[in-house]
Amino acid sequence: MLVMGIVSPMATLPQLYKLFFSHTQHAAGLSLVTWVLYALITLLWAIYGIYHKNPTIWVGNALSFLMDAAMAGGIYVYAGFVI
């Protein structure tokens, strides 16, 4: 299950690459609401996992939080305050 937790943040890498490098002009098609909520949810799960000393929960979610927060930041920078 720890492996499953790490696959998810890794899966976000191609989307990050497209936003920051190859398809920046399409940033407006990404949802700031979606990625901010993803970041908040993963942050809450990471805190929950750390509190319960359960690395299976917090490692993957902490990584996912970093990825999702980077997505949200990139959307804000390249597309502004969009939906």
Next chain:
Amino acid sequence: MLVMGIVSPMATLPQLYKLFFSHTQHAAGLSLVTWVLYALITLLWAIYGIYHKNPTIWVGNALSFLMDAAMAGGIYVYAGFVI
């Protein structure tokens, strides 16, 4: 935690709306790899949750699977076989 599991698929709705309705022309900026992997991961978690008769796990992940699969399908339809 069941609520947390349902917030995540709901968070995907604005992104689905942008892909299918408001920003279809920006579909190329979305990563087919990312959304196919998200769909596979949530499908595996849903199956795991059903197998262990744990609705806290399977309800949210089954909904997330539907959302992520719809994203992947939309990207394929509007942008083709992209990264």
